Amino acid sequence: xxxxxxxxxxxxxxxxxxxxxxxxxxxxxxxxxxxxxxxxxxxxxxxxxxxxxxxxxxxxxxxxxxxxxxxxxxxxxxxxxxxxxxxxxxxxxxxxxxxxxxxxxxxxxxxxxxxxxxxxxxxxxxxxxxxxxxxxxxxxxxxxxxxxxxxxxxxxxxxxxxxxxxxxxxxxxxxxxxxxxxxxxxxxxx
Amino acid sequence: xxxxxxxxxxxxxxxxxxxxxxxxxxxxxxxxxxxxxxxxxxxxxxxxxxxxxxxxxxxxxxxxxxxxxxxxxxxxxxxxxxxxxxxxxxxxxxx
Numbered sequence: 001x002x003x004x005x006x007x008x009x010x011x012x013x014x015x016x017x018x019x020x021x022x023x024x025x026x027x028x029x030x031x032x033x034x035x036x037x038x039x040x041x042x043x044x045x046x047x048x049x050x051x052x053x054x055x056x057x058x059x060x061x062x063x064x065x066x067x068x069x070x071x072x073x074x075x076x077x078x079x080x081x082x083x084x085x086x087x088x089x090x091x092x093x094x095x096x097x098x099x100x101x102x103x104x105x106x107x108x109x110x111x112x113x114x115x116x117x118x119x120x121x122x123x124x125x126x127x128x129x130x131x132x133x134x135x136x137x138x139x140x141x142x143x144x145x146x147x148x149x150x151x152x153x154x155x156x157x158x159x160x161x162x163x164x165x166x167x168x169x170x171x172x173x174x175x176x177x178x179x180x181x182x183x184x185x186x187x188x189x190x
Numbered sequence: 191x192x193x194x195x196x197x198x199x200x201x202x203x204x205x206x207x208x209x210x211x212x213x214x215x216x217x218x219x220x221x222x223x224x225x226x227x228x229x230x231x232x233x234x235x236x237x238x239x240x241x242x243x244x245x246x247x248x249x250x251x252x253x254x255x256x257x258x259x260x261x262x263x264x265x266x267x268x269x270x271x272x273x274x275x276x277x278x279x280x281x282x283x284x285x
Contacts, residue, residue: 009244014244017242017244017245018244018245018248022248022251023251024247024251024254025247025248025251028247028250028251028266029247052244056243069236069270070267070268070270071243071246071266071267071268071269071270072263072266072267073247074263075263156237176242
């Protein structure tokens with residue numbers, strides 16, 4: 001089974017909620033290589049949040065398999081092959097990331113295989129993201145969306161059930177500020 | 191050994207003092223006021239206080255400043271709850 005993870009950053013909120021130039025902020029969370037890349041970037045602010053969303057998406061992918069919670073952003077090492085395509089390595093596990101950014105947000109999905117897997121993913125409003133996901137999922141598997149039920153693993157990862165059957169082998173939901181985002185896979189089940 | 195030895199009492203006071211200082215530190219990052227009102231040792235920063243994960247580092251940096259300690263990466267990994275954070279602060283202070 002291939003896990004996926006996602007993460008969204010509201011850039012306007014990130015501006016006020018965090019100060020990336022605070023002493024220690026970069027040193028604690030980013031590798032030296034990442035720090036250099038951030039500081040040499042034309043837009044260091046954007047690079048900070050791009051790397052951050054890659055790390056978070058990879059963490060969510062990793063913790064679905066190894067159910068544990070921890071805070072070790074620096075150990076998730078990011079590298080980019082293009083503006084939006086990258087890789088995150090954590091304890092020998094490689095996660096492949098695809099990001100999207102505009103003036104409003106940065107959004108990243110991470111997956112465990114280099115090959116593209118079919119990921120159902122969308123960005124929306126934080127309050128309606130669960131129902132957006134249910135509608136999309138219901139359409140994909142051909143059931144009414146009211147029949148889909150959300151549950152959580154003990155570390156808080158979302159799971160979606162239809163008639164007591166798990167229908168999302170891997171699922172990730174992210175909220176930040178004015179945005180919500182979901183990503184899920186169906187594998188070959190349907 | 192008596193249960194209420196002076197050392198136990200001192201440690202206990204220390205712990206409550208730490209929690210009090212920690213409460214002031216986390217306050218600006220809290221997004222769940224109900225969780226904050228009920229803050230106790232078992233409070234989880236993300237699940238109970240809905241602190242954004244991007245602000246966890248601010249808490250760690252604030253803790254370093256407030257208690258004049260340095261938090262290494264391995265300790266930082268565990269700092270998701272009041273209890274774990276207090277334990278780390280106690281260890282570092284007493285080191």
